[in-house]
Amino acid sequence: MSNEHPAESDLLLYVDGEIGAPGLRSIRAHLDACWTCRMRASEMQAAIVAYASEREKNLVDNPPRPWKDLRNDFQMIRRSAPPSLLRRIRSGAIFRAGRVAVFCGAGAALAALGWLVLSDSPQPIPTPREVTTASPVIERPAIRELPEIRAVPLARRGVTRHEEVAILAELHRLKADLGEPVELKVSAGGDAVLAGAGLAPERIQVLREALSKFPKVRLDFSQASIKAPTAESGSLIVSRARPIAFEPELLRFFGGRPALQNATNSILDASDSIVMYAHALDNVEQRFSADRRAALDNEDRETLDRIQSAVHLRVLMEPLFETLKVEPAPRAKGTLLDASLSVDHLLNAALTGAHSGLTDAELYRELRGWCERLRELLQ
Amino acid sequence: MDLNERVTTAYEEMRMDIYRYLLTIGLPAHAAQDITQDCFIRLFETLHGGASVENSRAWLLRVAHNLGINTLTAKGFDTAELDFDQPAPAATVEERLIEEERKHRLRREISLLSTQQRACLELRAQGLRYREIGEIIGISTSAVGEFLRRAISRLRSALGE
Numbered sequence: 201m202s203n204e205h206p207a208e209s210d211l212l213l214y215v216d217g218e219i220g221a222p223g224l225r226s227i228r229a230h231l232d233a234c235w236t237c238r239m240r241a242s243e244m245q246a247a248i249v250a251y252a253s254e255r256e257k258n259l260v261d262n263p264p265r266p267w268k269d270l271r272n273d274f275q276m277i278r279r280s281a282p283p284s285l286l287r288r289i290r291s292g293a294i295f296r297a298g299r300v301a302v303f304c305g306a307g308a309a310l311a312a313l314g315w316l317v318l319s320d321s322p323q324p325i326p327t328p329r330e331v332t333t334a335s336p337v338i339e340r341p342a343i344r345e346l347p348e349i350r351a352v353p354l355a356r357r358g359v360t361r362h363e364e365v366a367i368l369a370e371l372h373r374l375k376a377d378l379g380e381p382v383e384l385k386v387s388a389g390g391d392a393v394l395a396g397a398g399l400a401p402e403r404i405q406v407l408r409e410a411l412s413k414f415p416k417v418r419l420d421f422s423q424a425s426i427k428a429p430t431a432e433s434g435s436l437i438v439s440r441a442r443p444i445a446f447e448p449e450l451l452r453f454f455g456g457r458p459a460l461q462n463a464t465n466s467i468l469d470a471s472d473s474i475v476m477y478a479h480a481l482d483n484v485e486q487r488f489s490a491d492r493r494a495a496l497d498n499e500d501r502e503t504l505d506r507i508q509s510a511v512h513l514r515v516l517m518e519p520l521f522e523t524l525k526v527e528p529a530p531r532a533k534g535t536l537l538d539a540s541l542s543v544d545h546l547l548n549a550a551l552t553g554a555h556s557g558l559t560d561a562e563l564y565r566e567l568r569g570w571c572e573r574l575r576e577l578l579q
Numbered sequence: 580m581d582l583n584e585r586v587t588t589a590y591e592e593m594r595m596d597i598y599r600y601l602l603t604i605g606l607p608a609h610a611a612q613d614i615t616q617d618c619f620i621r622l623f624e625t626l627h628g629g630a631s632v633e634n635s636r637a638w639l640l641r642v643a644h645n646l647g648i649n650t651l652t653a654k655g656f657d658t659a660e661l662d663f664d665q666p667a668p669a670a671t672v673e674e675r676l677i678e679e680e681r682k683h684r685l686r687r688e689i690s691l692l693s694t695q696q697r698a699c700l701e702l703r704a705q706g707l708r709y710r711e712i713g714e715i716i717g718i719s720t721s722a723v724g725e726f727l728r729r730a731i732s733r734l735r736s737a738l739g740e
């Protein structure tokens with residue numbers, strides 16, 4: 201069996217049937233041999249089942265009014281806009297109406313007309329491939345009603361690599377890559393899309409203004425108005441499975457249970473941010489793999505290096521480690537993503553009592569080891 | 580089956596799922612109901628216009644999500660809290676008390692999840708895959724995984740493992 205236990209996120213992907221074939225084989229092999237991870241997976245499964253069961257039982261009340269009969273609305277839509285040509289073709293109505301000959305005749309006439317027009321045109325002769333895609337004459341009459349059929353393919357005006365790096369640098373300058381739930385993607389059309397979830401409106405405004413100088417960036421903050429949970433709104437760890445490690449010491453250190461709960465939330469939020477940040481960096485690395493990186497000029501490469509290194513991790517748990525006199529575990533190895541996920545998993549175990557399979561002392565030693573690895577990678 | 584019947588059937592089958600999702604992201608019941616109905620009118624309009632919709636459930640949820648967010652923004656509703664915080668009922672038998680207490684902790688933890696975590700859980704419970712959930716709420720697949728991981732980790736803790 202592989203000695204490394206799968207990260208919680210990979211285990212969830214496995215339990216949820218979302219993992220790809222290579223990962224599936226390796227996790228399955230690990231679970232066959234590892235009771236601890238089988239138990240973790242089974243607890244995860246139990247949580248999913250409990251949620252699903254609760255959701256089933258906790259049926260939503262019927263809405264305040266009876267559901268409206270929409271058939272009148274449909275009728276009005278039908279009256280105000282007759283079905284499109286495409287729809288009529290799909291439904292076969294146009295053929296049932298016996299207008300095939302008229303349609304074909306019109307098509308042939310327009311084809312002939314189109315041929316005459318094109319043959320007089322000074323444009324260069326299209327290549328055979330262009331002829332095939334463009335279908336210049338036969339399709340022309342239908343273009344207005346069939347918007348998805350393009351007679352002439354549009355030139356692709358995508359974001360360049362240089363612009364992509366510049367946008368990433370701007371996001372970095374705004375610290376929008378530091379754990380904020382935003383992600384830069386390139387759409388099928390080549391435009392850059394900055395997608396985000398749960399940002400405050402003021403923050404979105406800042407991003408919008410800063411990115412307005414990049415015309416090829418589209419912002420998609422569809423969850424903008426949803427308020428991020430705050431300690432006041434109750435996003436607290438309120439219940440836990442078992443007494444947490446070093447509970448009396450932690451209560452003394454933080455000065456009581458409410459303060460411990462607040463600290464727990466702050467630490468786990470910070471951990472969330474680091475995980476999100478590690479994902480963002482992982483995406484940057486994947487986006488600029490060796491060959492793409494090689495195609496950049498020196499200035500862009502330097503910018504990328506700055507994005508990937510100039511991060512300062514806040515001191516995380518350090519005073520607590522000192523108080524508890526925790527010796528770090530031997531130097532952990534792993535990527536930034538591994539380290540952030542391990543810290544997150546261990547913090548959950550340490551502060552909320554989630555299962556880790558370690559004794560309290562081992563748990564804190566591992567945690568300190570991974571925290572140091574994280575700091576090393578981020579500094 | 581003509582278009583009218585198809586959309587009417589979809590309306591009868593899926594309206595409660597759409598409505599429930601809108602409640603999950605914080606819409607009050609009356610607004611959630613209006614938006615749900617509006618989604619199906621838009622579906623009819625879109626299909627009537629000749630466009631094809633491959634996965635009508637995902638399409639409806641995406642439209643519902645966007646309309647829901649626009650409504651929340653325009654009307655300045657506070658994100659509605661789900662009312663799971665009911666007192667644990669008294670029990671006579673110890674085992675039942677433990678079970679009730681466990682359920683109470685679970686319900687309370689669900690109510691304390693962030694809106695994004697609740698939205699991801701609700702959509703996953705409706706059978707959508709991570710990619711589809713990401714498309715509906717406009718986040719990456721990996722972010723969906725993170726929200727779900729965090730949510731499930733909290734529920735695990737609440738369940739007492």
